[in-house]
Amino acid sequence: MLxxxxxxxxxxxxxxxxxxxxxILLERHRKPVFNFILRFVGSRELAEDLLQDTFLRVIKGAAxxxxxxxxxxxxxxxxxxxxxxQSRRKKHRRHASLDKPLGKGEDSGGTLLDVVAGSEMPSDxxxxxxxxxxxxxxxxxxxxxxxxxxxxxREFLDMPFKQIADVVGVPxxxxxxxxxxxxxxxxxxxxxxxxxxxxxx
Amino acid sequence: xxxxxxMDENVDTAREHALVLELLYGELGDDQVDDAQxxxxxxxxxxxxxxxxxxxxxxxxxxxxxxxxQAISAKLMHAAAGQAPAATAPRVEQGGFVxxxxxxxxxxxxHPATTAIATVALVVGVAGALYMTGNWKVSEPTxxxxxxxxxxxxxxxxxxxxxxxxxxxxxxxxxxxxxxxQANTDDNPGTGTDLDDAEPDKxxxxxxxxxxxxxxxxxxxxxxxxxxxxxxxxxxxxxxxxPDAARSAEEGRYKDMAKRRVxxxxxxxxxxxxxxxxxxxxxxxxxxxxxxxxxARMAAKKGACARAQKLGQTIRQRDRFYxxxxxxxxxxxxxxxxDAFEAGDKAVTVPTKK
Numbered sequence: 001m002l003x004x005x006x007x008x009x010x011x012x013x014x015x016x017x018x019x020x021x022x023x024i025l026l027e028r029h030r031k032p033v034f035n036f037i038l039r040f041v042g043s044r045e046l047a048e049d050l051l052q053d054t055f056l057r058v059i060k061g062a063a064x065x066x067x068x069x070x071x072x073x074x075x076x077x078x079x080x081x082x083x084x085x086q087s088r089r090k091k092h093r094r095h096a097s098l099d100k101p102l103g104k105g106e107d108s109g110g111t112l113l114d115v116v117a118g119s120e121m122p123s124d125x126x127x128x129x130x131x132x133x134x135x136x137x138x139x140x141x142x143x144x145x146x147x148x149x150x151x152x153x154r155e156f157l158d159m160p161f162k163q164i165a166d167v168v169g170v171p172x173x174x175x176x177x178x179x180x181x182x183x184x185x186x187x188x189x190x191x192x193x194x195x196x197x198x199x200x201x
Numbered sequence: 202x203x204x205x206x207x208m209d210e211n212v213d214t215a216r217e218h219a220l221v222l223e224l225l226y227g228e229l230g231d232d233q234v235d236d237a238q239x240x241x242x243x244x245x246x247x248x249x250x251x252x253x254x255x256x257x258x259x260x261x262x263x264x265x266x267x268x269x270x271q272a273i274s275a276k277l278m279h280a281a282a283g284q285a286p287a288a289t290a291p292r293v294e295q296g297g298f299v300x301x302x303x304x305x306x307x308x309x310x311x312h313p314a315t316t317a318i319a320t321v322a323l324v325v326g327v328a329g330a331l332y333m334t335g336n337w338k339v340s341e342p343t344x345x346x347x348x349x350x351x352x353x354x355x356x357x358x359x360x361x362x363x364x365x366x367x368x369x370x371x372x373x374x375x376x377x378x379x380x381x382x383q384a385n386t387d388d389n390p391g392t393g394t395d396l397d398d399a400e401p402d403k404x405x406x407x408x409x410x411x412x413x414x415x416x417x418x419x420x421x422x423x424x425x426x427x428x429x430x431x432x433x434x435x436x437x438x439x440x441x442x443x444p445d446a447a448r449s450a451e452e453g454r455y456k457d458m459a460k461r462r463v464x465x466x467x468x469x470x471x472x473x474x475x476x477x478x479x480x481x482x483x484x485x486x487x488x489x490x491x492x493x494x495x496x497a498r499m500a501a502k503k504g505a506c507a508r509a510q511k512l513g514q515t516i517r518q519r520d521r522f523y524x525x526x527x528x529x530x531x532x533x534x535x536x537x538x539x540d541a542f543e544a545g546d547k548a549v550t551v552p553t554k555k
Contacts (some may be wrong), residue, residue: 014285022281026274027256034269044267051269055277059284128262160228176219180502183222183254190260197256201324 007071015062021064026055029072033079036152040088050086054079065139069168076157077167080149106112132193134197139189149180150175221251225258237373256548490516490523498533506536 002010002024013021033054039046057078065074127148140148153159161179165172190197217240223229241247259494309315332443435492513534517524528534 004332012252014281019278019282019369022285023278026277026281030269031266035266038267039264048269052273052276056280059277059281062284068504122424131235132260132263133265136260154226155258156264156266161222161226169349173215176222179222180218183257186257186261187253190257194256197259199377200256 004038010068011062011071012066012067022059025058025071030055032157033075036076036157037079037083039050039137039140039156040080040148042137044191046086050079051081053082057082066195070163071090072157072159073163073166076153076159079166080153081190083149084145097164132196135190139186142184142189143182147185151182151186154179177195215249221247223256225251225254283465292333361367453522479525484522486520487523490520491526493519494523494528494531497528498531501533501536504536511533 010021501509
């Protein structure tokens with residue numbers, strides 16, 4: 001059935017008017033794309049808007065899609081371009097930092113991210129996890145756009161370096177170089193969780 | 202300034218770092234993994250880097266993946282459904298040569314002018330084929346068709362098509378040609394025998410019609426008009442209705458007679474108009490015919506009518522010109538009885554004048 005079809009075949013079917021094919025594509029990719037965008041821009045609302053824009057561009061550009069092109073490459077190129085555009089616009093605006101204390105003083109309370117984050121875990125473990133998540137988000141946000149996009153694609157989307165090079169439009173060695181610098185920077189940022197990392201499987 | 206040796210060292214270092222990343226993310230093949238592990242194990246810095254990057258990955262796995270709201274999916278599906286017809290790409294025609302031919306000729310075939318030309322060509326082709334095979338017939342309006350078309354006369358037409366009544370009933374009537382044996386026409390040339398058979402009826406028919414219907418209108422092709430049907434017991438001759446049980450046998454008989462007379466007159470008229478005049482033959486044959494004629498007259502005077510008729514038929518067969526001018530109207534050869542040789546092969550009796 002349609003669920004067994006490859007992304008490219010589903011896209012061709014959607015070109016022929018098969019809406020069900022697009023539904024399957026959306027079901028497959030909406031979550032990874034959303035997480036990629038969310039970790040890139042750091043804002044859920046913004047990530048939702050960009051997710052919507054990404055798939056709307058897929059819908060509008062479906063007629064021009066060629067089966068030779070890999071669907072995920074095309075999809076993440078759209079998502080990455082939207083994120084980069086958003087990041088460039090963001091540089092000209094003032095946004096509240098997620099890790100900035102809500103109070104006036106440094107010790108006046110939690111951050112904005114603490115308010116946004118969920119609260120399913122027990123309090124002590126939840127606190128540790130929340131702190132780790134904050135640190136991870138901050139570490140990722142501290143990467144440059146070039147390093148961040150490469151790191152997110154390789155780490156969370158499990159894209160090979162070659163495909164990342166196609167999406168970003170740079171040589172594969174450049175991608176690897178950016179990846180190495182990103183990991184090195186993250187290692188430094190997460191130095192305090194070194195023991196925790198050793199305990200993790 | 203960097204020396205070539207330094208550049209080579211940088212290249213090797215970059216290659217080793219790339220090897221660490223490929224090993225970390227499992228992008229090496231099975232045969233390359235062992236070599237990479239051996240290389241990294243020999244270099245403490247690379248081994249430490251690999252371990253540190255692994256710890257970063259382990260920490261990153263702690264970040265939960267979040268689900269986007271379902272409302273976005275619903276909006277996107279709505280948009281996809283709306284854009285689906287516009288996104289429809291032109292389909293690639295499949296089917297090889299047949300599809301190509303169909304694609305090429307379909308616009309031509311769909312054009313009204315092409316359809317009209319094809320229709321005309323079809324009609325002309327069928328007509329030409331019929332003409333070449335000799336089956337070409339153009340129906341002309343005839344008295345038969347008029348009779349058939351008249352619904353009120355349908356029963357009468359059926360009667361006329363039925364076998365002729367017995368000879369007793371046909372006494373004092375005009376000789377009729379059975380419908381099954383049609384007279385010759387332009388459309389139906391028939392056989393020479395038919396022409397010859399129709400010839401002797403002509404005079405008798407004329408004579409008979411003069412006696413029986415002296416006031417009848419001039420004959421035309423449309424002789425089957427109801428006016429020619431004699432009036433019977435105050436009934437209008439135009440009222441031709443199917444016979445009912447109450448109608449008397451005499452009425453039916455008169456109608457049959459009239460119908461047969463009309464049919465015979467029409468056939469005789471057609472035959473007469475198409476019959477070529479007999480040609481005069483040579484002098485020797487004429488002399489022979491005269492001798493035969495003389496013999497026939499002699500036999501008739503002696504009362505041997507059978508022999509006289511046989512001689513007359515012989516004259517007719519050998520020299521039709523002599524027969525029609527001399528023998529045909531010879532009253533002596535009639536013997537006051539059935540003029541068989543004049544009637545030809547038809548088993549029809551012709552009443553003689555008294």
